[in-house]
Amino acid sequence: DAGVIQSPRHEVTEMGQEVTLRCKPISGHNSLFWYRQTMMRGLELLIYFNNNVPIDDSGMPEDRFSAKMPNASFSTLKIQPSEPRDSAVYFCASGDSSYEQYFGPGTRLTVT
């Protein structure tokens, strides 16, 4: 298995632009998680899905952030409009019936 796949790996955009991050979980996994990692706040859970349904989005910073999981093999995290303070590494992770989460390589987002 290729593991969790994220794209793009790097994204540089100007503030005000829309950013879409993509994730393909490991086949057969039924949970998907979006995290943000910064030096200031460490690793933060933004939202997680179970069987494609959002379970807990309390970590989503504000309405500019939205996440979807239209099917078991794809999820997006969208930021619109983006701001410089959104600059971070965004990780997607997937999991099966155990608690273990398998992390993707991350997307490094820079908003100028």
Next chain:
Amino acid sequence: GESVGLHLPTLSVQEGDNSIINCAYSNSASDYFIWYKQESGKGPQFIIDIRSNMDKRQGQRVTVLLNKTVKHLSLQIAATQPGDSAVYFCAENIPPGDMRFGAGTRLTVKP
């Protein structure tokens, strides 16, 4: 002004020595714990886990100890190698499925 970020605890050990990384968790109801390793430029990677009904679990060169009385978790790495240099995170699962990560500890192995 100067930016303030997380000041990760750091541990520096000599190659071949044993390492002990500590973690204090927050919730006495947490029922499952994981240690992750994150190398520079990569996502966290699972190392070892332990359920709350256990106090010790061993893997290959790693041992996790759980002390529920004081809500403390530790990761012991035997014969530390340069490839073990990374940031190590503990994570606790607060039922039914809220996984919380600690701030991390940076381990540096000196050759």
